[in-house]
Amino acid sequence: MLLFKPSLLTLALVAAGASMHGYAAEETKTTASADENIEVISVTGIRRSLQESQSLKMSSSSIVEAISAEDIGKLPDVSIAESLARLPGVSAQRLDGRANVISIRGLGPDFTTATLNGREQASVNDNRGVEFDQYPSELLNRVVVYKTPDASVMAQAIGGTVDMQTISPLTHGQQAIAVSLRGEMNDLGSLNSGSSDKGYRGSISYIDQFADDTIGIALGYARMMSPNQEERWQAWGYPNLDYVDTNPKVLGGAKPFVRSSELERDGVLAVFEYAPNDAFRSVVDVYYTKFSDDQRLRGIEIPAQWGTNGGVTATTTTDGLVTAGTIKGAEVVVRNDVNKRDADSLSIGWNNKYHINDNWSVTADLALSKADRTDIGMESYTGTGRGTGIGAVDNLGFASNGDGGYIFTPNLNYADPNLIKLGDPLGWGSPLGANTQDGFINKPQVEDELTSLRLSAEYLFDEGAVKSVEFGVNRTDRDKTKLDKGYYLTLKGYDGSANYLESVPSQYLLSPTSLAFFGMGDVLSYDSLAFYNDGNYTETDVANVDLSRATNSWAVYEEVTTAYVKANLESEMFGLPVTGNVGLQAVMTDQNSDGTVATVENGKVIITPRNAGDSYTEWLPSMNLGFEVADKQVVRLAAARTLTRARMDKMNSNVNFSYNANPNDGVNWTGGAGNPELRPWLARQYDISYENYFSDQGYFSVAVFYKDLENFVFDQQALFNFGAIFPNQPGNPIGTVTQPLNGQGGYVQGVEASLSLDFGQFADVLSGFGTILSGSYNDSEVKETPDSDPTALPGLSEKTFNATVYYENEGFEARISSRYRSDFLGEVTKISLQRENVNIKAETVVDAQIGYDFSKSGIDALYGLSVQFQVNNLTNEPFISYTGDDQRFVRDYQNYGRNFMLGANYKF
Incomplete structure (x- = not known):
């Protein structure tokens, strides 16, 4: 018995789009085989995407949201994160002008797991959260967001699970070749010398079937060279102006700059599918991306x-x-900095399923996911003198520009190479003597490798309320390491004199850069990375003198074994048809970390290796039930205990400390530490939703959820046994360290609603017009201790709202989309490429596109060709973070401009 009675159109869409990978396929396979003689119905473009997404939502036993490709290699947006941010209860945070990471139901990226074809993915950042701009949207068939888990989902998370899915060539059922090419331009122009405001995106996909449709292949390649420009205002902070009686706040300092970057990404997809008969199917899929971001x-x-x-x-x-x-x-420092990131991601999976007989089937899935990242973050300083009080100074006028920044009125020429010279203008460091930090370079490296093996079996009952029982075991091993190196840079020509400066050699000089957007005029510009690469600096390893840097490198290892059982239900309850599942997971974890114990003796950092860890078992029950209360109307109830594993950068075994032989309070040891014994975040979550599918392209849904957080991770002061590391040291071995600990929990609760509406069902004159609306309201309270004040939950926006209006008819299509997100606590990069949480101001981002499919033109020579024009960030919405609760105290104001894209797609 099916919960819904799908129309032929719905069945056709599910059958045509169903992937054979991951747990999403299991939700749709029954529907896909329901009718062997389905009429072929041609649905294309925006409406195809909406109708297939709606079909997936209808047929799932969990509460899900879905995005489907309009056609091969053509997801609705230019990036996966942009598309995800349009879903109910999902919001994205921008990085360098593009959506990068997401929050689900008010829970930040730390609480979201990303999978590819149902398999958890390694990540290039310091934690587990996947940066979605690593995955070319052109190579994905659909993305499904699971808001409620079931026992067969291995990669659960408290926020939700995002499953990216590739196409099944045998299910696609026909040969296809698709090519796309788009040019791209940013309307801010080329802000830095040598940069470009133009780029391109291109992709090619090939799908075919052989040997009487027993072998299928899908191949894809996507390349992107995307320009990005930015005008950024940054403030150091806002102290009190204490000589004025009223003690007003005043600018402590500023760091405005322009950034130009070229984001280069290559992605390759290969799927090989073999199904010699109805009993056996084997699928191998390979997904590889190479990502490079060069910022000046x-x-x-x-x-x-x-x-x-x-x-x-x-x-x-x-x-x-x-x-x-x-x-x-004012002693002004002119900066010429470089940020470069090179990252590779590889995912390989091999899935085999064998139907032993009408009742029994077994599945084996083997997977590898790897991610490697290398960063270069270089700072190069120039000014009028070495150290403070040496060179020429300026009396700078300033006035607020009304947007949170200031307009300055300078009196010096900061583009003059005879005035502005290489050195350490403000005495920021002394690696080789006073005022000898002429620059700095960070070179962190991250490697993440995740392997998994899943064995499962399913038994189908011939009758009864239990339709089937699935059980199995999944083993995942994960190794993640970070090597965080940083070096002070001192000019090789430095002769030890207090006023030594060096002119920028002419071969490195570039055209001056304009900072007119905040009134500073032109500044000296040069190729600082080339100057560094040519060996013009002496490097001093900061780890030799800085405790925090000495304990920034780490390795974390996890072995996770998950045994599970799930019963799929199909029956009646209270006189209503009901489907769903109940299940249980036993999650057994063994974790440990290699790290360093570090202290400073006689100005030198002394290190001792340390390994520590823990093991534990958690039990995770789950239930999903769907009641058909009327035709195509369902009420879903879900309850589960879920976990999200702790941040890997918090699980390190590093310790830095100071030893006092004669303390007043009896505590000899004090310091800071990671926590290799950190337990996961745990929550009990409850969901209820109502879904009304009133047409093949129209539905209304509303959902209420409550997540009871059993714990939360806070940095706290704790007792630490230093005697286990230094057994022969005299004095009390018990000291205190500040480290992340599992503290008091709290709750997250919210309500979300969505509406998809085809206006053509009301009047023929409105045929082709439609809208998609969604909104959510979230609330939370999380405390470190029962008596402490509530803390802000990272990633939580109290309100989100998404609206899309579209028109599609006779090959012509147009769409405008808007997404709003209220204030939230987000994670950004601070000094030395470290991460910190800051308050981010509400924003509304608007995108638009218009296109035409010549297949509807009646011109045979143009059949398969479509053209499209897109504008991202149509209203030029800035990204703003601020200090404290007063939004006038702007910490960071980023203006990205608009990105225009014009291109064509051709499908053979």
Whole structure:
């Protein structure tokens, strides 16, 4: 018995689009085989995507959201994250102008697991969260977001599971070749010398079947060279101007700059499918991406109230904030920085399924996922003198520009190579003597490898309320390491004199960079990375003198064995048809970490290796039930205990400490540490939803959820037994360290609603018009201890809203989409490429596209050709973070401009 009675169109869409990979296929296989003689119905473009997504939502036993490709190699948006951010209860955070990571139901990227064809993916960042811009959208067939888990889902998470799915060539059922090419341009222009504001995207896909449709292949290649430009205002902070009686807040310092980057990505997909008979099917899929991001940043650092030569004289103060004044004796640093990232991701899976007889089937799935990342973050400094009080200074006028930044009025020419020279203008470090940090370079490397083996069996009952029982075991081994190296840079020509500066050699000089967007005019520009690569700096390893750097490298290992059993139900309850599942997982984890114990003796860092870890078992029951309360109307109930594993960068066994032989309080040891014994976040979650599918392309749904967080991870002070590391040290071996610990929990709750509407069902004149609307409201309370104040939950926006209006008819299609996200606590990059949480201001991002499919034109020579024009960030929405609760205290203001794309797709 099916929960719904699908129309021929719904059956056709599910059958045509069903993937044979991962747990999503299991939800649709019964529907796909329901009718062997389904009428072929041609549905293309936006409506095909919407109808297939709706079919997946209808046929799933869990509460899910889905995105399906409009055609081969053609997901609705230019990136997976952009598409995901349009789903109910899902929001994205932008990085360098593009959607990068997502939050589900108010829970940030740390609480979301990403899978490819049902298999958990390694990640290039320091944690587990997948950066979705690593995955070319052109090579994916659909993405399904599972908001409620079941026992057969190995990669569960408290927020949700995002499963990216590739195409099944045998299910596709016909030969196809698709080619696409798009040009891209950013309307800010080329902000840095040598950069480009133009790029391109291209892809080719090939699908075919052989040997009487027993062998299928799908091959795909996608390449992207995407320009990105940015005008950025950054503030050091806002101290009090204490010489004024009212103590207004004032700018502590500023770091405005322009950034130009070229994002280069190559992706390859290969799927081989073999089904010699109805009993056996074997699928091998390979997904590889190579990702390179080259960023050039040029700008200026301006000490204001936190400067050394007198600070700020205020001329205008508005509501407790100095909005205009003069920075007296400003010593300005001109920066020429570089950020480069090279990352590779590889995913290989081999799935085999054998039907022993009408009742029994067995499955074996073997997978490997690897990710490697190498970063270069280089800073190069120039100014008028080495150290403070040496060179020429400036009296800089400033005034608020109303957007959170300031307009400056300089008196010096910061593009003059005879005035602005290489050195250490503000005395930021002394690796080889006073004021000898002429630059700095970070070179972190991350390697992540994840292997898994899953063995399962399913028994189908001939009758009864239990339709089938599935059981099995999954073993996952994961090794993740980070080598975090950083070096002070000192000019090789430095002769030890207090006022030594060096002119930038002419071969490295570039055209000056304009900082007119905040009034500073032109600044000196040069190829700092080429200058470094040519051996012009002496490097000093910061780990030799800095405790925090010495304990930034780590290795974490996990062995996770999950045994599970799940019963699939199909019956009646309270007189209503009901389907769903109940199940249980036993998750056994063994984790450990290699790290370093470090302290400083006589100005040198002394290190001792350390390995530590823990093992534990958690039991995770789950239930999903769907009641058909009326024709094509269902009420879903779900309950589960879920876990999300702790951040891997928090699970390191590093310890840095200081030893005091004669303490006043009896504690000899104090320091900071990671926690290799950190347990996962755990939650009990409850969901109820109502879904009304009133047409093949129309539905309304509303859902309410509550997540009871059993614990949460906080940095806390704890006792630590240093005697286990240094058994012969005199004194009390019990010291104190600040480390991440599982503390008090809390809750996350919310409501979300969505509506998909085809206006053509109301009147013929509206045929082709439609809209998709969704919104959510989230609330949370999380405490470190029962008596502490609630803390903000990273990634939680109280309100989100998405709206899309589209038109599609006779080959012509147009769409405009808007997504709103209220204020939230997000994670950004700080000094030395480390991560920190900051308050991010609400934003509304608007995208638009228009296109035409010549297959509807009646011109045979153009059949299969379609053209498309897209604009991303149509309203040029900035990305703004701020300090504290007052949004006037802008920490970071980023203006990305608009990206325009014009291209064509051709399908043979």
